[in-house]
Amino acid sequence: MPPTPLRVAIVVFDGFSELDTFVTFGLLNRLSAAGWKAELVAPAARVTSMNGVTVDTPQPLEFANEAAAVVFAGGLYTRAIAENSAVIDRLALDPLRQLIGGQCSGTLLLARLGLLADVPASTDIASKPWMVQAGVRVADDTPFHARGPVATAGGPLAAHYLATWLMWRAAGLDQATQALNQAAPVGQRQDWTDRLLSVVRPFVPDR
Secondary structure (H helix, E strand, C coil), rough: CCCCCCEEEECCCECCHHHHHHHHHHHHHHHHHHHCCEEEECCCEEECCCCCCEEEEEEEEHHHHHCEEEEEECCHHHHHHHHHHHHHHCCCCCCCCCEEEEEHHHHHHHHCCCCCCCCCCCCCCCCCCHHHHHCCCCCCCEEEEECCCCCEECHHHHHHHHHHHHHHHHHHHHHHHHHHHHHHCCCCCHHHHHHHHHHHHHCCCCC
């Protein structure tokens, strides 16, 4: 059975992390033939990354409220954004109908939106003090953690775990494996894909 078409909002702000953003973006759009579409979402029509890459963002921030899945990338200014009610109040996410993920400092936005509750969260080393200050239990030495429809990943290169979780949850194991195999390093396809799936497997309900 083919996967259900899915629209994904990847939320970015000025100073966003390229790895957090584009690894997830590229992997999820491997399912474009099945109707999936991951799109960059921001408060402005154009944003610039932490290393000076400027991109157009085709969807407004409010698109995250209607997307089937939402991913918050990390970035240089996430802490200030989390304290900016003018931005946060534009978001009305619903874990009852959406899959929601946070990457590195993007996990702080999940906390700010009240999406983590008592769930342990993975985040990067630099963001850990902010998460602790926000009252979140940080899952040390764990690159990925999820409970139900909410997931967190720590470290920019943990983005492939978050993408794997989203694809597996919404499209099934076969489609996720196919997408990962297409992106795998030559000569390492089986090992690379198996490793990603083994990290995510404990957090995917039986389908």
